[in-house]
Amino acid sequence: MPIGIYKRSEEHKKKIKEWMKYPKSEDTKRKIKETLKRLGIKPSQNRNWLGKHHSQKSKDKMSFVNKNKPHFNQRGEKHWNWKGGVSPKQKRIRRSIEFRLWREVVFARDNWTCQKYRIKGVKLHPHHIQNFAQFPELRFAIDNGITLSEKAHKEFHAKYGRRNNTKEQLEEFLK
DSSP: OOTTTSOOOHHHHHHHHHHHHSOOOHHHHHHHHHHHHHTTOOTTSOOTTTTOOOOHHHHHHHHHHHTTSGGGGOOGGGSTTOOSSOOOHHHHHHTSHHHHHHHHHHHHHTTTOOTTTOOOSSOEEEEESSOTTTOGGGTTOGGGEEEEEHHHHHHHHHHHOSSSOOHHHHHHHHO
């Protein structure tokens, strides 16, 4: 039984303690060491904390002690993997406020309903009718969006791919 997932009864804990006291063969000791090594636990490492959690007070103390250590100050330009603030253009666009507003307006216009299956209360995805990459001027046009459920959106892209999608493909898909 994995540690930390199930509550052990007192009887079960006693059995484990008895088993730990029981003399083990060299083969069993070797298997235990191999398992610990595979799990990344050094045999000398204190395993009493496995499956347990620190109290909030302990967490606060550890946080206070580690606050002024160098790894907390390695953000942005100070981080070893900083590349000058460059992130892919598409990622920046999809995280922008304009995209979020476009998304909300498309959902509201379609009454928060999947236009393929006509269902509400599921995870919704906004879909560009004219391709996002080919028509940058239409990226935030409200008429260029449609609300699809996550399932419908995956089905559409599984059938037609992720590139060069057209209005005709969408119309065919919605029938």
